[in-house]
Amino acid sequence: MNPTIKDVAKMANVSIATVSLVVHNHKRISQETKDKVLSAIEQLNYHPSHSARGLVRRNSGNVGFILTDDHFLRTEPFYTHIFIGSEFEAHENELYVLLTTINSDYNINNKLPRFILERNVDGLIIAGKVPSPFIDQLSKYSFPIIFVDYLPNTNKYSGVMIDNVKGGELATEHLIRCGNNVIAFIGGDIEHPSIRDRFNGYKNSIEKAGLNVNNEIIDYTEDYPGRPNGYNAAERLFSRSKNITAIFACNDAMAVGAMQYMKDNGIRIPYDCSIIGFDDVVSDNAIDPALSTIRVPKMEMGTEAMKLMAQMIKNNSKECRRVLLPVDLIVRDSTKRI
Amino acid sequence: MNPTIKDVAKMANVSIATVSLVVHNHKRISQETKDKVLSAIEQLNYHPSHSARGLVRRNSGNVGFILTDDHFLRTEPFYTHIFIGSEFEAHENELYVLLTTINSDYNINNKLPRFILERNVDGLIIAGKVPSPFIDQLSKYSFPIIFVDYLPNTNKYSGVMIDNVKGGELATEHLIRCGNNVIAFIGGDIEHPSIRDRFNGYKNSIEKAGLNVNNEIIDYTEDYPGRPNGYNAAERLFSRSKNITAIFACNDAMAVGAMQYMKDNGIRIPYDCSIIGFDDVVSDNAIDPALSTIRVPKMEMGTEAMKLMAQMIKNNSKECRRVLLPVDLIVRDSTKRI
DNA sequence: AGCAATTAGTTAAACGTTTAACTTATAATT
DNA sequence: AATTATAAGTTAAACGTTTAACTAATTGCT
Numbered sequence: 061m062n063p064t065i066k067d068v069a070k071m072a073n074v075s076i077a078t079v080s081l082v083v084h085n086h087k088r089i090s091q092e093t094k095d096k097v098l099s100a101i102e103q104l105n106y107h108p109s110h111s112a113r114g115l116v117r118r119n120s121g122n123v124g125f126i127l128t129d130d131h132f133l134r135t136e137p138f139y140t141h142i143f144i145g146s147e148f149e150a151h152e153n154e155l156y157v158l159l160t161t162i163n164s165d166y167n168i169n170n171k172l173p174r175f176i177l178e179r180n181v182d183g184l185i186i187a188g189k190v191p192s193p194f195i196d197q198l199s200k201y202s203f204p205i206i207f208v209d210y211l212p213n214t215n216k217y218s219g220v221m222i223d224n225v226k227g228g229e230l231a232t233e234h235l236i237r238c239g240n241n242v243i244a245f246i247g248g249d250i251e252h253p254s255i256r257d258r259f260n261g262y263k264n265s266i267e268k269a270g271l272n273v274n275n276e277i278i279d280y281t282e283d284y285p286g287r288p289n290g291y292n293a294a295e296r297l298f299s300r301s302k303n304i305t306a307i308f309a310c311n312d313a314m315a316v317g318a319m320q321y322m323k324d325n326g327i328r329i330p331y332d333c334s335i336i337g338f339d340d341v342v343s344d345n346a347i348d349p350a351l352s353t354i355r356v357p358k359m360e361m362g363t364e365a366m367k368l369m370a371q372m373i374k375n376n377s378k379e380c381r382r383v384l385l386p387v388d389l390i391v392r393d394s395t396k397r398i
Numbered sequence: 399m400n401p402t403i404k405d406v407a408k409m410a411n412v413s414i415a416t417v418s419l420v421v422h423n424h425k426r427i428s429q430e431t432k433d434k435v436l437s438a439i440e441q442l443n444y445h446p447s448h449s450a451r452g453l454v455r456r457n458s459g460n461v462g463f464i465l466t467d468d469h470f471l472r473t474e475p476f477y478t479h480i481f482i483g484s485e486f487e488a489h490e491n492e493l494y495v496l497l498t499t500i501n502s503d504y505n506i507n508n509k510l511p512r513f514i515l516e517r518n519v520d521g522l523i524i525a526g527k528v529p530s531p532f533i534d535q536l537s538k539y540s541f542p543i544i545f546v547d548y549l550p551n552t553n554k555y556s557g558v559m560i561d562n563v564k565g566g567e568l569a570t571e572h573l574i575r576c577g578n579n580v581i582a583f584i585g586g587d588i589e590h591p592s593i594r595d596r597f598n599g600y601k602n603s604i605e606k607a608g609l610n611v612n613n614e615i616i617d618y619t620e621d622y623p624g625r626p627n628g629y630n631a632a633e634r635l636f637s638r639s640k641n642i643t644a645i646f647a648c649n650d651a652m653a654v655g656a657m658q659y660m661k662d663n664g665i666r667i668p669y670d671c672s673i674i675g676f677d678d679v680v681s682d683n684a685i686d687p688a689l690s691t692i693r694v695p696k697m698e699m700g701t702e703a704m705k706l707m708a709q710m711i712k713n714n715s716k717e718c719r720r721v722l723l724p725v726d727l728i729v730r731d732s733t734k735r736i
Numbered sequence: 737a738g739c740a741a742t743t744a745g746t747t748a749a750a751c752g753t754t755t756a757a758c759t760t761a762t763a764a765t766t
Numbered sequence: 767a768a769t770t771a772t773a774a775g776t777t778a779a780a781c782g783t784t785t786a787a788c789t790a791a792t793t794g795c796t
Contacts, residue, residue: 062517064781064782064783065782065783066782074745074746075745075746075747076746076782076783076784077745077746077747077748077784077785078744078745078746080783080784080785081745081784081785084784088743088744088745089744089745090743090744090745093744093745107515107516107517108516108782108783109453109781109782109783110449110452110458110516110518111448111449111450111451111452111453111458111781111782111783112449112453112751112781112782112783112784113449113782113783113784114448114449114452114751114783115447115449115450115453115750115751115752115753115781115782115783115784116750116751116782116783116784116785117751117783117784118751120448120449122494129482132475132478132482133475133478133479133482134475135473135474135475135680136473137470137471137472137473137475137478140470140471140475140478141471143497144467144470144471144499147497147498147499151512156460156496156512156513156518157496157497158494158495158496159481159485159495159497160485161482161485174489174494175494177445178445178446178448179400179445180448180494320686324686342473348658348662402751402752402753403752403753404752412775412776413775413776413777414752414753414754414776415754415755415775415776415777415778416774416775416776418753418754418755419754419755419775422754426773426774426775427774427775428773428774428775431774431775446752446753447751447752447753449751449752449753450751450752450753450754450781451752451753451754452753452781453751453752453753453754453780453781453782453783454752454753454754454755454780454781455753455754455781456781
C-alpha cells in the first residue's frame with residue numbers, strides 16, 4: 061500500500077494538515093517542523109494521491125492533446141515532436157497529458173474523446189488542423205483550449221503559431237538570392253491558413269524582387285499535402301512549363317514527393333532545378349540531396365502551448381492569448397547558386 | 399459545475415447508492431428504477447468523477463505507455479501505430495493512456511517518469527527496446543508490466559510479440575522462390591531479440607533450401623537500424639561481393655537506406671537486385687519501387703497489449719502471459735522472379 | 737499589566753464515489 | 767398463521783486530500 065498523508069503525519073508527529081501545508085510550502089510552518097515533515101516524506105517516499113487531490117480541488121490534473129489520426133500517423137514526425145514538447149513541459153507544471161486522435165473526417169455524429177465527455181481534463185491542446193464539426197462540439201465545454209500550428213478563423217481561440225508568412229519569404233528570398241527567377245510554388249489545400257500564409261510570403265518576396273507572380277507555375281490542390289501530392293504537383297508543373305529553375309514546396313513532404321518526380325524524369329537537383337521545403341522534418345540520408353528547408357521549432361511549439369495552458373489553468377483565465385514563434389532558413393544541398 | 403451522483407439521485411428520487419448500483423448495473427435494482435435513473439443520467443449528462451472513483455477504488459484508471467524518444471521520433475511511425483492501438487483498446491476498458499518517452503541512454507541516475515513515482519498508473523506498457531537500467535528500476539513497483547515488440551531476456555515478463563522467426567522465413571523463402579540463390583542479410587544490432595529472430599528465420603530458410611549461409615553476405619552492426627545504417631550496410635555488402643541478387647533487410651528503414659545506395663550506384667531494383675524489408679511501414683510513393691515486406695500487425699499489437707493489461711488489472715493478476723501475433727508476406731515491386 | 741497582534745499549529749468539513757451491512761416489503765413455505 | 771426467503775432499496779463509513787475557521791502560545795505596544 062502506498063504511504064498516505066496520515067503515515068507521514070504519524071511519523072513526523074504532526075497533524076495531517078501540517079503535512080499538507082508543508083507540501084504546499086505554506087509560510088505558516090516553522091523551519092523546524094518543515095524539516096521534520098520533509099524528512100518523513102523522504103523516508104516514506106510519499107507522493108500525494110492524484111485522485112484525492114483532484115477530488116477536493118475539483119480538477120483532474122490532466123491536459124488533453126488531440127490531433128487527427130492522419131496527422132499523427134504521417135511519415136514525418138512533425139506532430140510527434142510537438143507532442144513531446146508538450147509532454148516535457150507538462151512535467152514542469154505537474155500536469156499529465158492524455159493523447160488521443162480523432163478521425164480526420166470527424167462529423168457531428170462521432171463521439172467526442174472520452175476524457176472530454178467525462179470531463180477528465182482541465183484543458184485541451186489541439187495540434188494541427190481538425191475538422192470544424194469537432195471544434196463546434198467543443199463549445200459547450202468551458203475549459204481552456206489552445207490550438208497549435210492551426211487556428212480556426214474565428215479569432216476567439218488562443219494559439220501557438222509559427223511565422224508562416226516570414227518563412228515563405230525567407231525560402232523565396234533564398235531562391236532569388238541563388239539567382240533563380242522562375243520560381244514555382246506547390247502546395248496542398250490553399251484554404252489551410254498555414255499554407256496560405258506560406259504562399260503569401262512567397263508572393264511578397266516574388267513581388268519585392270520585381271518578378272511577376274505567374275499562375276502557370278503555382279500549383280495547389282485540395283489534397284493532403286503529403287509525398288504523393290508533391291509528386292503529382294511536380295508532374296503537372298513540369299508539363300505546363302519547362303523553364304522552372306526552382307521550386308518552393310509548402311512543406312518537406314511535398315518537396316520529397318516532387319524530388320522523386322524529378323529523379324524519375326532526369327531532372328537533376330539542384331543543377332537543373334533547386335527545391336526548398338518547409339518544416340525541417342526530413343534529415344535522413346535516404347533523401348538525396350539533403351533538402352534545404354525552413355526550420356520550424358516543433359518542440360518549442362509544444363512547450364509554449366503547455367506553458368500557456370498551465371497559466372490559463374492556474375489563473376482560471378479564459379482570455380485569448382497568442383504566441384508567434386520565429387522560423388529559420390536551413391540551407392542544405394537541394395538549393396544552389398546558379 | 400458538473401452534475402454529480404447527488405444530482406442524479408435527486409432527479410430520479412432515489413438514494414445515491416441506487417444510482418451507483420445502476421451505473422454498475424447491479425442485479426438488485428428493478429427495471430423500473432433502472433429506467434428512471436438512466437433517464438436522469440441521460441438528461442443531466444452525468445459521468446462519474448474519475449477522481450472520486452479512483453479514490454475509493456484505490457486505482458488511477460490510467461495505464462502508462464513508455465518508449466524511448468528515438469523510437470518515437472523515428473521517421474517510420476511504427477510505434478505510433480502501436481500506441482494508437484493501445485489507446486483505442488483503452489477506451490473499451492475505461493482506461494486512460496499516459497504516454498511518455500524516456501532517453502535511449504537512460505541510466506540509473508535518471509528520474510523515472512512522474513506517473514510512476516506518483517503511482518498514478520495501474521500498469522505499464524513498454525513498447526520497443528528500452529535500456530535495462532530502466533527495467534531494473536521498475537522492480538520495486540508492483541503494478542503489471544507488459545512489453546510490446548521487445549521482451550527482456552529474463553522470462554518473468556508478460557509481452558506481446560510478433561513471430562519474427564516466421565517472418566524471416568517468409569521473406570527469405572519468397573526470395574528463394576523468386577529464383578535467387580545469393581541472398582544477403584543486413585541488420586542492426588544482432589543482440590536485439592527481434593533482429594536475431596529475423597536472422598534465425600533467414601538462416602532456417604537458407605539451410606532448408608540447401609543453400610549455404612555465407613558470412614560474407616551477412617552484415618550487421620551495433621548501430622540503430624535506420625536508413626543511414628542500411629545505406630552503409632549495402633555499401634559494405636557490395637564492396638565485398640558483386641554477385642548478390644537479393645537482400646533481406648531486417649526492417650523497412652534499413653531496406654530504404656540500402657535502396658538509396660543501390661540507386662546511387664546504378665544497381666537497378668529489382669532487375670539487378672531484389673530487396674525485401676520487414677515491418678510494412680513505408681507505403682508512400684516516394685520510395686520507388688514499392689517495397690516488398692513482411693507486414694507486422696502494429697495496431698493489433700497495441701490492442702492486444704491493452705487487452706492483456708485490462709485483464710491483469712481486473713483480476714489483479716501478476717501471472718506472466720504471452721501473446722504471439724502472426725505476420726504476412728507482402729509482395730510489391732522490389733522483388734522479382736528471375 | 738493589560739490588551740492586541742502575530743506565529744504556529746490543529747480541527748473538522750468537504751470533495752464524489754463505492755459497497756458492506758442493514759431495512760423493509762413482498763412472496764413462498766410449512 | 768407463523769416463519770423463512772427473496773427482492774429492492776437505503777444508510778453510513780471509507781477512500782486521501784485541502785483549507786477555512788479555530789486555538790494556543792508568544793511577542794509587541796501602550
